[in-house]
Amino acid sequence: MQETAWMVSLVLMLMITFGVIFVAINSHKREEEYGPLVKRAYGFRTKLFWVVALVFLPAMIFNLMDLPYDVSRAAGKGSPQVINVTGHMWYWEMDRDQVNAGQPVEIHVTSADVNHGFGIYDTDMRLVAQAQAMPGYTNVIRHTFNKEGTYKVLCMEYCGVAHHNMMTEIKVGNL
Amino acid sequence: MASYTYTATPDQGAKAGVLAYLVVSAVVLLLMMLFGLLMRMEQAQFISIGGLWFYKLMTLHGAGMVGIVALAGASIMWHFLRQYVELTTSIFIANLVIFLIGVVMILASVLLGDFHAAWTFLFPLPGNSMGMWSQGAAALFMGGLLVIGVGFVLLHLDIARAIIKNYGGLGRGLGWPQLFGPDDGNAPPPAVVASTMVTIVNLIGLVVGASILIMMLVNLYVPTFEIDALLAKGMIYFFGHVFINAVIYMAVIAVYEILPRYTQRPWKSNKVFLASWTASTIMVMFIFPHHLLMDYAFPKWFLIMGHIIGYLNTFPILIVTGYGAMMIVYRSGIRWDMCSRLLFVSLFGWAVGAMPAFIDGTITVNYVMHNTLWVPGHFHTYLILGMVAMVFGFMYYLGKPDENAKDSPIDIAAFWGFVVGTMGFTMSFLYGGKEGAARRYAEHLPEWIPYDRLGSYFAALLIASVLVFIFRFLTRLGLAGRDYQRASLARSIAT
Numbered sequence: 001m002q003e004t005a006w007m008v009s010l011v012l013m014l015m016i017t018f019g020v021i022f023v024a025i026n027s028h029k030r031e032e033e034y035g036p037l038v039k040r041a042y043g044f045r046t047k048l049f050w051v052v053a054l055v056f057l058p059a060m061i062f063n064l065m066d067l068p069y070d071v072s073r074a075a076g077k078g079s080p081q082v083i084n085v086t087g088h089m090w091y092w093e094m095d096r097d098q099v100n101a102g103q104p105v106e107i108h109v110t111s112a113d114v115n116h117g118f119g120i121y122d123t124d125m126r127l128v129a130q131a132q133a134m135p136g137y138t139n140v141i142r143h144t145f146n147k148e149g150t151y152k153v154l155c156m157e158y159c160g161v162a163h164h165n166m167m168t169e170i171k172v173g174n175l
Numbered sequence: 176m177a178s179y180t181y182t183a184t185p186d187q188g189a190k191a192g193v194l195a196y197l198v199v200s201a202v203v204l205l206l207m208m209l210f211g212l213l214m215r216m217e218q219a220q221f222i223s224i225g226g227l228w229f230y231k232l233m234t235l236h237g238a239g240m241v242g243i244v245a246l247a248g249a250s251i252m253w254h255f256l257r258q259y260v261e262l263t264t265s266i267f268i269a270n271l272v273i274f275l276i277g278v279v280m281i282l283a284s285v286l287l288g289d290f291h292a293a294w295t296f297l298f299p300l301p302g303n304s305m306g307m308w309s310q311g312a313a314a315l316f317m318g319g320l321l322v323i324g325v326g327f328v329l330l331h332l333d334i335a336r337a338i339i340k341n342y343g344g345l346g347r348g349l350g351w352p353q354l355f356g357p358d359d360g361n362a363p364p365p366a367v368v369a370s371t372m373v374t375i376v377n378l379i380g381l382v383v384g385a386s387i388l389i390m391m392l393v394n395l396y397v398p399t400f401e402i403d404a405l406l407a408k409g410m411i412y413f414f415g416h417v418f419i420n421a422v423i424y425m426a427v428i429a430v431y432e433i434l435p436r437y438t439q440r441p442w443k444s445n446k447v448f449l450a451s452w453t454a455s456t457i458m459v460m461f462i463f464p465h466h467l468l469m470d471y472a473f474p475k476w477f478l479i480m481g482h483i484i485g486y487l488n489t490f491p492i493l494i495v496t497g498y499g500a501m502m503i504v505y506r507s508g509i510r511w512d513m514c515s516r517l518l519f520v521s522l523f524g525w526a527v528g529a530m531p532a533f534i535d536g537t538i539t540v541n542y543v544m545h546n547t548l549w550v551p552g553h554f555h556t557y558l559i560l561g562m563v564a565m566v567f568g569f570m571y572y573l574g575k576p577d578e579n580a581k582d583s584p585i586d587i588a589a590f591w592g593f594v595v596g597t598m599g600f601t602m603s604f605l606y607g608g609k610e611g612a613a614r615r616y617a618e619h620l621p622e623w624i625p626y627d628r629l630g631s632y633f634a635a636l637l638i639a640s641v642l643v644f645i646f647r648f649l650t651r652l653g654l655a656g657r658d659y660q661r662a663s664l665a666r667s668i669a670t
Contacts, residue, residue, distance in 0.1 A: 005531075005540045005549075006609045012530040016497075020523045023501045030508025030666055034179040034440050041502045049494050060486040063537045064479060069471050089305050114300040115404065117469065117546055119613070125622060127543045127611045132469045135299065135404045139471040154613055156469075156546040158293050159300065161226050161307055164616040 002126065068129070068142070080106040080142070083170070087116030087133035090162035092153060098171040101148045107141040109133045117156025120170065123149035130156050148173030181439045188657040189254055189573050192267050196250035197570060198652070199271065200243050201645045203278075204563070207239040208641060212634045218619045219627035227307075229617035230291035234316075237294030238281055241419055242323055244558065246274055247566045248425030249330060252373065254569075255366040255432045260337040266329055273326030280319030288312025293615065295415060296320070298387070298407035302395045310395055317395075321388045324381045331374045331381070338371055345371055349456065350449040362444035365431035372456045373421045379460065380421070384414030405472055409463075416463040423525060423557065424455070426565035430500060430518050433572050436662035437515045438507035442499065451491035458488045465536035469545045478538065485536030489529050497526040508666035513582050513647075514575060515663075516590055517568030524560025524597070528553050531605055546615070548626075549608025556601040559637070560594065567593075567644045574651030575661045585643055592640035599633030 031037050081103055086093040087110070099105050109118045109131050116133040118141065128151075131139040145151065155166035189197070210232045216222045217229050224232075253267055284290040290312040292300040301313040338348040342363055346352075348371030350362035362368070387410040393400045435442045464481030467473055500522040509515055531553040534540055544550075607626035612619060619627055648655075 001540060001543050002609045002611070005534050005537075005544060006605070009531040009534055009605070013527045016493075016523065016527050016530070019501065020519075023505050024519070027504050027507055027509050027511075028666070029506060031506040032667065034181075037506065038179055038502065041498075041505070045494060045498055045502075048498070049490070052490065052493065056486050056489070060483060060537075063539050064482065067475075067479075067538055068542045069475050069478070089303070114303050115297050115408070119546075121611060125611055125620070127547065129542060130469055130545060131471055134408070134470065134472065137405055137470075137472040139469075156613060158230075158295075158297070158615040160305060161230055161291065163230075164226070164613075164618045 068131075071142070078103055080104040083107045085109045085118055085133070087111040087113075087118065087155070087159075087166075089113050089160055090155075090166040092118070092155075092166065092168040094168065094170075097169060098175075099145060101145050101173045104142065104144045107131075107143070108138050109141060110138045111135045114159050115157045116159050116166065119154045119156035121152040121154060122147065123151065125152065132157055145170075145172040148175065150175065179441060179443075181435060181441045183439070184436065186436065186572075186659065186661040187254075187258060188659070189250075189655050190257075190264065191656065192264060192271070193250045193254045194573075194652060194655055195268075196246055196253075196271055197566075197573075197648070197655075199275070200247035200250065200566065201570070201648060203239055203243040204247070204566075205638070205641060205645055207236050207243060208634075208638050210236040210239070212631065212638060215627060215631045215634050217617060219624060219631045221628070221631060226617040227289070227291065230293070230615075231285050231289065233615060234291045234293050235281070235285050238316075238320065239278075240558075241294060241415075241422075242274065242278065244422045244562055244566075245327065245418065245425075246271070248422040248562065249327070251429045251566065251569050252334075252366075252370050252425040253330075255428050256334065256337075256370045259364060259367050260334075260341040262337050263333045266333040270326040270330040273329075274323050277319040277321075277323035277326070280315050280322060284308075284312045284316035284319060288315060290316045292316070295411060296388075296391070297411060298391055298402055298404055299394075301391060302398075314392060314395055317388050317392055321385055321392075324385050324388070327377065328381050328385070331378050334370055334374045335378065338367065338374070342367070345375060349453055350444055351453070353444070354446055354449040354453060358446055362449060365442055365444055365448065366428045368444055368449065368452050369424055369428050369431065372452050372459075373424045375456055376417050376459050377421045380414045380417030383410050384418065387411055387414065405470065408470065409467065409473070412466040413460075413463045416466060417459055419554075419558075420459050423562045423565075424459075426521075426562045426569075427496060427525075429565045429569040429572070430496075430521060433514065433568070433662065434500060434503055434518055437509050437665065438503050439665050440503050440507060442503060448495060448499070451495035455488070455491045458484050458491075462488055462536075465541075468536075468538050468541040482536060482538050485533045489533050492529050493526055497522050510663035510665065512571070512575070512580070512663060513586050513590060514568050514571040514661075517564045517571060520590075520594060521561050521564035521568060524564055525557045525562070528555075528557025528561055528601070532557065544608055546613060547608035548604045548612045548614055550614055552601050552604030552606075552608050555604060556597070559601070560597045564593070567641075567648075570644065570648040570655075572661055573655035574648050576651070576654060578660045578663050586647060589640040589643035592636050593644070596633050596635075596637030596640055600630050600637055603627070603630030603633060 084095045111133040119130040353362035462484040612623040
């Protein structure tokens with residue numbers, strides 16, 4: 001997902017860059033009559049609008065297909081392994097830190113004091129899932145770990161002076 | 176039928192109040208940029224200031240930057256709006272004085288009281304410091320923000336009064352009669368439309384922001400007055416998002432007003448323009464759930480709304496304002512100087528920064544990129560290369576010695592240093608975010624440090640360029656208040 005976001009951003013940013021450079025290069029000579037130029041430009045803008053709409057809107061809908069909030073994420077793959085997590089300044093309290101690979105996991109995240117963020121990093125230090133840990137509320141991360149290994153947990157919401165040290169681990173598989 | 180004839184408008188010098196705003200903005204902006212550089216250098220392990228100082232600087236950098244770009248944006252809006260409606264100078268000055276009082280309170284809170292709960296003052300962190308700062312320091316910080324907010328409320332109330340008096344209502348200020356009825360060509364100019372939009376959203380945003388600040392101040396001393404953390408978060412992000420977005424909508428008035436003077440082409444408030452500003456008025460107020468996508472406790476429809484509006488919000492930026500600037504410059508014979516360059520590049524910065532921003536607002540992306548360096552990556556792009564470029568463009572406009580004045584090579588080099596420095600700096604953030612580097616970390620993991628180091632070099636280049644911009648503006652302050660022709664006339668094929 002991160003690679004896709006990066007590549008899509010780069011492509012869009014480059015397209016804008018080329019458009020701006022094109023205009024800058026073509027700014028030197030003056031076309032005195034602005035009216036006809038505006039008409040041509042408005043015609044092109046209408047086309048541009050539809051191109052952007054036809055690319056952006058399906059992408060927007062497609063990206064709503066598999067939301068992290070959906071309970072169905074963990075369905076049909078066996079009973080979920082539940083981890084109850086409470087964030088404290090500045091440590092994580094978890095009732096278990098080991099789960100099996102290939103079996104859905106439900107992580108119930110809350111906080112005992114201030115806002116924290118429960119971010120799970122895989123063995124390559126790639127962020128794979130997260131939810132905010134908030135006092136008075138429980139957010140449920142539904143995730144299936146397909147690869148065995150030791151996953152790192154980092155705090156993803158600023159919570160004070162030791163925020164960057166608020167780390168723990170989840171072991172996936174019989175390590 | 177729209178007319179595309181340009182009617183020349185005399186360039187007016189800035190009032191002393193506008194110049195005071197800009198001088199304060201320039202000094203604080205530079206200081207906050209230096210704080211930002213120190214933070215980046217700490218992450219890069221070039222220096223060692225420790226976690227406490229990192230988070231104190233982070234708190235000052237956030238609050239200072241948000242406040243100062245609002246102040247700079249307000250000066251641009253006020254300078255041009257007063258050419259159409261009658262604004263009250265004393266209220267404009269009062270806002271600056273109140274702002275400075277708020278700044279002193281915030282500085283005292285952080286530097287003397289060790290407050291470091293970030294500018295977002297997320298409840299209940301300010302009141303739950305684990306002994307790191309006192310109740311008084313938290314109250315001073317939140318009180319400082321509240322005082323600054325009150326100043327801006329006064330300013331916007333005066334602007335609303337002036338627009339209503341002159342145009343007959345805020346709807347008319349947004350050009351609704353021409354948008355929803357026949358376009359009689361009498362829609363308010365872009366500066367008025369933009370000011371109306373900013374006034375509407377900021378008044379609502381500031382009232383919500385002030386409400387949660389007062390609630391938190393009461394809670395600080397009367398803990399039995401309980402606040403729902405989720406509600407507090409929603410209110411804070413509503414206020415924060417509206418307020419920081421409004422700064423761009425204030426500053427873009429410089430583009431609407433100045434680029435036509437360089438190209439001798441009008442920037443029309445036609446139906447598409449008016450529709451886009453009305454749409455932006457609504458979207459800016461309803462897009463804020465994209466900050467809350469990882470708070471699953473919110474209703475699902477609310478979070479999906481943030482996702483959808485994030486996509487839709489790119490249309491007015493790209494298709495109307497960004498495209499409008501391209502249209503007005505294309506084959507215009509524009510003479511490039513520091514002002515026109517900075518204003519032109521500002522639309523590039525805004526549009527290009529909006530791309531990773533809306534991608535971050537995609538729920539499935541946010542799931543693995545929220546609160547990574549991707550976030551400061553996109554907002555630094557559209558704030559520095561977008562909004563701040565508009566401010567510097569405005570400063571060069573005010574200080575330009577005469578319409579044919581040539582820029583020195585140092586200024587031109589600084590322009591390119593600014594563009595390259597900003598893009599390098601923000602791309603290092605974006606790449607770090609892609610690699611999973613968490614945001615707001617005083618210490619980075621070893622694998623993230625190369626991006627921090629690269630980012631530090633580019634940030635230093637950016638600051639060196641900004642030093643040139645500010646030095647030039649300060650040396651030309653004497654010119655900035657005078658009325659004379661500043662914008663160069665476009666090259667004509669007839670001459």
